[in-house]
Amino acid sequence: MSQILARRSFLSAGLATAASASGIGAAVYFADRYGLIPPDHAGIVGVGETLTYAAQRLLTSGHSLAREFKRSDISKVATVNGPHPTDETYLALLADRFKNWRLSVEGLVARPASFSLEELQRLPAESHITLHACEQGWSYIAEWTGVRLATVLDLVGTRPESRYVVFEPFPNPNQGRTVVRSLFESIDMADALHPQTLLAYGMNGEALPADYGAPLRARVARQLGWKNTKYLSRIVITDRRDYYRKKNGTWYGGI
Amino acid sequence: MISEARVEAAVETTSAPRHIALVRVTHWINVLSVIGLLVSGTGILVSHPRLYWGETGSLETPSLIDLPVPFIIGPSVWMRPYHFFFAWILVLTGMTYVAGSFITQHFRKDLLPAKADFSWNRIAGVVSEALMWKGPDADAASTYNVVQRLTYLAIVFGLFPAILWTGLAMSFGMTAVFPILATALGGHQSARTLHFVCVVLLLLFVFVHILMVYLAGFWRSVRAMITGYVPQGGKIR
Numbered sequence: 493m494s495q496i497l498a499r500r501s502f503l504s505a506g507l508a509t510a511a512s513a514s515g516i517g518a519a520v521y522f523a524d525r526y527g528l529i530p531p532d533h534a535g536i537v538g539v540g541e542t543l544t545y546a547a548q549r550l551l552t553s554g555h556s557l558a559r560e561f562k563r564s565d566i567s568k569v570a571t572v573n574g575p576h577p578t579d580e581t582y583l584a585l586l587a588d589r590f591k592n593w594r595l596s597v598e599g600l601v602a603r604p605a606s607f608s609l610e611e612l613q614r615l616p617a618e619s620h621i622t623l624h625a626c627e628q629g630w631s632y633i634a635e636w637t638g639v640r641l642a643t644v645l646d647l648v649g650t651r652p653e654s655r656y657v658v659f660e661p662f663p664n665p666n667q668g669r670t671v672v673r674s675l676f677e678s679i680d681m682a683d684a685l686h687p688q689t690l691l692a693y694g695m696n697g698e699a700l701p702a703d704y705g706a707p708l709r710a711r712v713a714r715q716l717g718w719k720n721t722k723y724l725s726r727i728v729i730t731d732r733r734d735y736y737r738k739k740n741g742t743w744y745g746g747i
Numbered sequence: 748m749i750s751e752a753r754v755e756a757a758v759e760t761t762s763a764p765r766h767i768a769l770v771r772v773t774h775w776i777n778v779l780s781v782i783g784l785l786v787s788g789t790g791i792l793v794s795h796p797r798l799y800w801g802e803t804g805s806l807e808t809p810s811l812i813d814l815p816v817p818f819i820i821g822p823s824v825w826m827r828p829y830h831f832f833f834a835w836i837l838v839l840t841g842m843t844y845v846a847g848s849f850i851t852q853h854f855r856k857d858l859l860p861a862k863a864d865f866s867w868n869r870i871a872g873v874v875s876e877a878l879m880w881k882g883p884d885a886d887a888a889s890t891y892n893v894v895q896r897l898t899y900l901a902i903v904f905g906l907f908p909a910i911l912w913t914g915l916a917m918s919f920g921m922t923a924v925f926p927i928l929a930t931a932l933g934g935h936q937s938a939r940t941l942h943f944v945c946v947v948l949l950l951l952f953v954f955v956h957i958l959m960v961y962l963a964g965f966w967r968s969v970r971a972m973i974t975g976y977v978p979q980g981g982k983i984r
Contacts, residue, residue: 532828540832548920556923559930561802569807623802623935625919628823629795630805631935714923741824746920747831 527655527680531733532743545744549682552746558688558713561621566696567632570624576702577662577723590707595691599658599729602649609707613693615639615647620688626717627745636711637694642685650681650729657684658728658736659710659721677721678736678743679712688713691724715745764975765889767851771972773844776836781949783833788946790822791830798943802934811940834914841907857891858900864893880962889977895959898952906949913942 523529528546532538576582585593594606617637625631641657658678683689690711693700700706705722712719728735766774796814797804804810848854863869873894891899915921916928916938932938960968971977 537828537832540835541828543835544831548918551924552920558919558923559926565802567803567805567808569805571805571807623919625917625935626795627791627827628820629792629797629939631803632805633803714919716919742827742831746923747827747918 527682529733530744531656531678531736541742541744544747548744548746549680552682552714555687556714558622561623561633563621563635565633566621566635570632570634570695570704571626571630572703573626573717574722576706579663582662582723586702586706593707593725595708595724596726597644597648597729598726600651600654600731601645601729602651603647605648607644609693612639612644612691612708615643617694618690619694620690620711620713622688622711622713624717624720631717635696636690636692637697638690638692638708638711640687641689641691641710642687644691644727645684645729648729653731654681654729655731655733656680656729656735658730659724660726660728661721661723662725675718675721676736677710677719678730679710679715679719683712683714683746686712686714712745716747717745719745765971765977766975767853768975769844769847769851770853771975773840773847774972776840777844780833780836780840781953784830784837785946785950787826787830787833790826792943793817793819794821794823798940799936800933800940801936804936812943837907838911841903845903854900858896858903860893860896864896869893870897877959877962902949902952906945906952910942910945910949913938913945917942 520529523542523546526549528542528549530541530545533542576586590609594608595612596604596606598604617639619635619637621633621635623631623633645657656678657680658676660676679689688711690713692705692709692711693707695701695704700709705720705724708724709722710720710724730736792814793816796816796818797806797810798812798814799808800811848858870893873892877894912928913932915925916932917935918928922929922935929935929938932941967977
């Protein structure tokens with residue numbers, strides 16, 4: 493009697509394990525297929541990262557817009573986090589108002605191209621008054637002017653297998669330990685094609701000041717400050733989840 | 748000759764458990780995730796230990812609260828993934844607890860105060876006994892008094908949802924879908940401040956909770972929350 497019971501419970505435990513294993517397997521398969529697994533999915537904390545990213549992507553798959561504000565809401569002072577590079581290359585470009593600067597757009601595109609600042613400014617421009625919050629806790633509201641990243645991606649023709657857009661800033665040889673904002677970042681295509689995601693060259697009605705990322709910075713309105721790479725020099729479109737990997741911290745900044 | 752331990756074991760297995768398995772398991776998972784959230788949350792907070800009211804705030808604007816701790820930049824970056832890891836455990840455990848408590852009628856049987864108890868006299872009686880540092884008698888130890896019931900309900904249906912809400916209100920992705928998460932609280936920085944205030948309230952609850960557990964007999968209570976059973980017939984303290 494007890495043997496039968498033991499066998500029965502062993503069988504049902506086995507079945508339950510097999511069912512949940514295949515359930516998890518199927519969930520992972522579909523999650524990957526629908527782009528719900530972030531680059532930093534590995535390890536124990538990767539479970540949390542994946543749940544957060546997947547939950548948000550399921551909720552924000554429509555074109556939900558980040559909150560926009562009135563002109564009177566614009567902060568009087570905007571915090572500078574990491575002043576501009578001070579190497580000769582950057583200073584020479586700055587002195588020349590970035591006439592010789594070009595943004596290279598390459599990777600999984602039909603027509604790799606590079607754009608001068610003037611060429612970008614001739615493309616349809618938009619302005620959004622949005623919140624910029626640092627993961628540390630401080631924040632400000634500013635008006636950003638630029639061209640939609642989607643417009644530029646349309647010009648170069650991203651290939652269907654594209655999954656991430658990587659922002660590469662100027663190298664900053666004088667970057668100290670406390671100056672951390674001039675870093676690589678990457679976003680998924682949902683945010684890359686989002687109508688509020690800009691390549692911004694203007695701030696609060698003026699040319700983007702050097703300390704805020706001149707000549708060009710990313711503005712990803714649905715993510716935290718660190719995703720808004722300053723001092724852009726190159727944009728790479730890729731399908732590789734491991735093309736850019738953060739050493740620590742969170743990859744997805746819509747949190 | 749039957750040993751005392753066997754009698755006790757027999758009593759334990761025949762009487763109803765003080766805490767059902769659902770409550771015991773979710774309680775301890777909850778303890779671990781709250782500890783994880785407190786540690787990682789402190790790491791995030793000290794990168795900018797200043798709190799504001801409204802949408803924005805920075806070193807260049809007036810603050811609401813200046814916490815007397817140094818600014819330590821760094822932990823916020825590597826501790827944030829842990830904060831979300833434990834937040835998911837807390838949320839999933841909380842959902843299991845609430846759903847399970849409706850199914851097992853834990854809320855109705857153990858937490859909803861009886862109509863007769865729902866009077867100021869009863870509440871004042873419980874509070875004054877607690878203030879005289881009196882532990883519960885054997886009868887009272889097998890159930891929750893009216894103040895405990897109301898407090899636990901407030902924590903489950905008030906404080907934890909508030910912590911979740913104020914946390915979500917800081918998320919740019921979430922406020923893009925549900926702007927009201929932030930606007931109803933007065934803005935992004937208000938949400939951050941309220942998240943902190945909620946955690947202070949939670950710490951206050953935890954402090955009083957542990958104090959009461961101590962008054963009721965620390966190991967007895969902890970053992971009841973692990974095994975489900977209170978040693979029968981023994982002295983309370």
